[in-house]
Amino acid sequence: MxxxxxxxxxxxxxxxxxxxxxxxxxxxxxxxxxxxxxxxxxxxxxxxxxxxxxxxxxxxxxxxxxxKKRNHAISGDKLNLTTDTTIDGPLISGAILFGIGWGLAGFCPGPVITSVGGGSYIVLTFIVFMLVGISYGTQYLAGRFPLPIVGYRKNVGLVTKQNK
Amino acid sequence: MGFTIPWQSLFGGMLLGLSAALLMLFSGKVAGISGIIGGLLSRQKHETSWRVAFVIGMILSVYVVSPLGFELPEIINNNIFLVALAGLLVGLGTRLGNGCTSGHGIVGMGRFSKRSIIATCIFMTTAIIVVLIRNLLGGL
The missing domain is CATH 1.10.287 (Helix Hairpins)
Structure with a gap:
């Protein structure tokens, strides 16, 4: 163990x-x-x-x-792969929002986390707001917080099952 | 045309692929940075320690490559509000879309996942359009 x-x-x-x-x-x-x-x-x-x-x-x-030929990872853990193929609203709108943010600052999650040690306040500001965005997204997906235009999430149960 | 292959970008990219392959082969996990960070915000049993280790590795990697002459660039961006807005959108977008440039762009695309291929096309196209609009507005 x-x-x-x-x-x-x-x-x-x-x-x-x-x-x-x-x-x-x-x-x-x-x-x-x-x-x-x-x-x-x-x-x-x-x-x-x-x-x-x-x-x-x-x-x-x-x-x-x-x-792909394996049933499990070497650790014995299951391979954490989704078999979901539904192209739904959150996937499309999420990709669009991410694209806008990426185009505005030139930062995506990998590079900013790698850059933490540089101590740039710009990087740190981006990360703080990114964490807020992730948390808000989690609340929206759970049906607890609304988003502009679309309001509260409908069919919450359905999607929680898919993402699980 | 004097085009030369950008070997550093290619080699750096291969390291990303190697990282994703090792993480999945040994631990069964997806090397998606938005997912790893998001997972630290809403923690699950057995899913926290490896994520913390991954993030620590990422941050420390800068000190591993600096003796080889690779340094973090100086970040020049005088519009902090735009940076904050971008951060918010990247966080929200990757959470709703279930992935970013690494999770969808590398792991998902490599697996030929339909969702990832579509997500990658959408966020690449959107980002290109945003940069185009910013150029048209005079480098906002």
Whole structure:
């Protein structure tokens, strides 16, 4: 039991370190570079397309050739994969809201968390408001808080089941 | 045209893919940063320690790569209100959409998940349109 816990923590630490290193080395941590990548009609900087390309180049074959064949992870935990294929309102509206925020500041969750140690008040401000946004989203999904335009969430029970 | 492959971006991206593959193979977890952060806000049994470790690894990674000459950039953004609004939208959007650039863009796309492919197309397109509008408004 104790070794499984240790393995989970060790793998968390190791993969977190690889992830953060990838964020810094690839340049994803630089919002100026991110905006330059999104600016396809202007002075486009295509280099960040290679970040997703590189990530998929490693993860995709590894998933389909190694992970997919397994019933469980090496720790014995189940593979935490959703089989949900419904394209619903929260997925679409969430992706749009995320896209607006990403385009406004050039930050997404991975790079800002990696940048915490830099101590920039801009990064810290973004993170505080991101945490507020996540918490509010959780309350909305549970039917407790309303959102502008759409109001309170309907069919709460249905979706809680799906997301579980 | 003198296009050269941006090796650092490619290599950095491969590290992200390796990270996601290791986390899923060994622990069965999805390397989705919005999900990991969100999971720390509403904690479940057995799901907290690895998330904390992952976040600590991310933050410490900066000190691992700095001897190799990779540093965090200086963040220049003089509009703190825009940053706050963006943070709010990113938090709310990733929670409703169940993922961000990593969870949908890497893990979900790599698994050929229909939801992730659609989410990634939508947030990429939206962000591109936002940057375009900002350019048209004179670099707001």
């Amino acid at each position: 104790i070794t499984v816990k240790l393995l989970r923590v060790f793998i968390g630490l190791l993969s977190g370190t690889f992830f953060g290193a990838g964020m810094v080395i690839s340049g994803m941590v630089d919002p100026v570079k991110v905006i330059g990548f999104l600016n396809i009609t202007g002075n486009w900087d295509p280099s960040l397309a290679f970040v997703m390309g590189g990530a998929l180049m490693v993860f995709t074959p590894f998933y389909h050739l190694v992970i």
